Amino acid sequence: MIRISLPWLVCVYLLVFLGAIFIAWIAYEMVRKFRESRSLRHRLNCTICGMEYEDRTKTLLPRCPHCGSLNERFQLRVY
Numbered sequence: 001m002i003r004i005s006l007p008w009l010v011c012v013y014l015l016v017f018l019g020a021i022f023i024a025w026i027a028y029e030m031v032r033k034f035r036e037s038r039s040l041r042h043r044l045n046c047t048i049c050g051m052e053y054e055d056r057t058k059t060l061l062p063r064c065p066h067c068g069s070l071n072e073r074f075q076l077r078v079y
């Protein structure tokens with residue numbers, strides 16, 4: 001049997017509890033960022049007129065439905 005004093009027992013319990021909360025927090029943030037990037041994958045912002053539109057085709061330079069200019073695929077970021 002392992003002999004351990006009460007202050008050490010409380011300390012170990014707190015460390016395990018805080019470690020579990022930290023791991024859950026990191027996992028929640030990773031899932032949130034993955035969902036956010038997946039929802040913004042097909043969103044494009046026109047560099048000429050500034051219109052934000054959605055394009056699900058595989059073309060390299062999708063055409064803006066508002067002004068007709070060709071746009072590169074940049075990743076939209078939300079801060």
Ligand SMILES: [Zn+2]
Nearest residue numbers: 046049064067
């Ligand atoms: Zn445009």
